[in-house]
Amino acid sequence: MNVQFTDKIECIFKHTLALIKENGFHGTPMSMIAKSSDVAIGTIYHYFPSKENLILELFTYCKKKINSYIFDAIDPELPYQKQFAMVLERFCKFQVDNTDIFSFLEQFHNSPFNELAHDKQKVGGCDENNVINFLLKGMETNSLRKIDVHVMASAFIGSAVTFSKSVLYGKVPLDRRHLEELVEIIWNGVKQ
Amino acid sequence: MNVQFTDKIECIFKHTLALIKENGFHGTPMSMIAKSSDVAIGTIYHYFPSKENLILELFTYCKKKINSYIFDAIDPELPYQKQFAMVLERFCKFQVDNTDIFSFLEQFHNSPFNELAHDKQKVGGCDENNVINFLLKGMETNSLRKIDVHVMASAFIGSAVTFSKSVLYGKVPLDRRHLEELVEIIWNGVKQ
DNA sequence: ATCTGTAAATTGAACGTTCATTCGGTTGCA
């Protein structure tokens, strides 16, 4: 029973992501989500009190996905430089392989929704905090230069996000060579 | 006459930017733009055939502003490293000093509008192309490593955008020290 | 096994609001 519950919500999530990628937040009415998910509008309102709430829940759903994809794969026993490359690469790879989520998160972060989610971000670990902690660990172990961690995180995350967009716009292929070029730029900039 | 024409349109642009920053694209109805700009709705439709067109025109307006702010100030006789630091710093400074435009551009780039504007970007020089050309110049003069220019541009632009957001969210102050840290990271990563 | 009562899940037509756009009319200037 609990399984079906989750299944239906995940089904709604996935179709909503696809529609929002294609049409944007406000080009995606609830009626369209319902039809695409093959449920009635009322069913969506059974699970979510409003469209706004649906989008906020979808946001935390996406955050969890990307976080676990990136960080579950990182073995803390590996040399830090190796971990560093892996985090950056998996960050990019996730975005490129999950364009629905990537597009949704970018829209979300640059919309008025973003403010509504800031409370939640401080509770549930958002990927940015994970990155911050990961970089702090690198500073403590003398792998990284000791500069303002938010500046470093900007270079780290910002590069990866923009690189992923370049891949999606067809400017750059997502192959080993280009990933390594990106990693090298950032690593050279921040290594101790 | 041409002056007044421009004045009124610029007035509409500026109020639209402020409203969109506060409420987002779709939280900003034409009626609100009209009231805030102190003109009638009909007047806006006298100058712009639709809301979509208004936003597209606003986009090219913003692009011109940021481009001229950054690149008009760059003296090509200066040492390349100096130019490099200036471009990056002015990029960030513009975003932080013009949060309306920054917010609008970010929303725009991550919305379905973005596709509609791609034709225009190829005609009018968009800031990304300017950055690309600037980086290519650095490679030709052996100041920068010769790697894929789009990868380098991702690191360059992405860092600056995310850094600016960190400043706006209050995580980092926009002072000389933090700007220099950012410039150093990127410069170390891309210099020859 | 079959029946029954209840609560949860599901449905979609209907409602009320909001919003982009229209258009017939007015003003001001050349």
Place this chain on the structure above:
DNA sequence: TGCAACCGAATGAACGTTCAATTTACAGAT
């Protein structure tokens, strides 16, 4: 006198949300 700028009430379509009705799930009684 004519034309461009300007006005804003009216229009009609789209959308988020509601809710009364229907179906499904299933525990306990027979």
